[in-house]
Amino acid sequence: MPETDINVVGAGVAGLALARLLxxxxxxHLYESAWDARAVPTVFGLWPPAMRALDTLGLAAPVRALGRHLDSARFHDRSGTVLAGLEDRDVWLVSRTDLVELLRGGLPANVIVHRERVDDPDALPGALVVGADGVHSTVRRARWGRAGAPRRLGATAVRGVVDDPRRRTRSRSTGGRTRCSG
Ligand SMILES: Cc1cc2nc3c(=O)[nH]c(=O)nc-3n(C[C@H](O)[C@H](O)[C@H](O)COP(=O)(O)OP(=O)(O)OC[C@H]3O[C@@H](n4cnc5c(N)ncnc54)[C@H](O)[C@@H]3O)c2cc1C
Structure with a gap:
């Protein structure tokens, strides 16, 4: 592998977006240990900075075509007091599966996909290794050991999947100092 090659470990949303931009x-060289696994099709909320990044990648229009615009949102505490809200911003809800498939589609010719897990990032030749391998990153652990390990914050996220994510729906979130449900 020439010294100028770049390794990106992980082909989630970050690794795929980066690979398209380099x-x-x-x-x-884009390494992904679970290339054949489909992402869980929960809704992925894309906020204005994400939409701007997708625009740079030429993917904002297909995301808007596949997703649903978030017309308005309110975040309440348990008593019903509004903590935050937004109206008519460039915020889109899209299936995570659709998003990953869009990012995978038409990868530039200079990107070579390796359907394999990286266990030792230091063994990868090339100029640079980018860790885009998620919250339990092997790359981060190799460089920073336990200092880079994720910490429990005491919060639990529960996800659910409905048949038609594009159906007009209302959802509700309630939040507290340590708990949030919605
Ligand atoms: C319940 C929940 C809901 C969320 N909702 C939103 C939302 O609505 N909007 C939003 O912006 N964010 C949301 N997030 C956060 C978002 O999912 C993450 O920020 C995002 O997925 C991080 O992307 P990533 O590419 O860095 O990592 P990941 O998506 O975790 O991808 C990492 C990839 O690396 C691969 N990999 C791991 N280790 C190796 C290895 N050693 N070798 C090769 N490949 C490897 C994995 O298979 C995976 O494909 C949510 C998170 C959760 C948990």
Missing amino acids: PADRRV
């Missing part, structure tokens, strides 16, 4: 004159 200079075309660099060979990009």
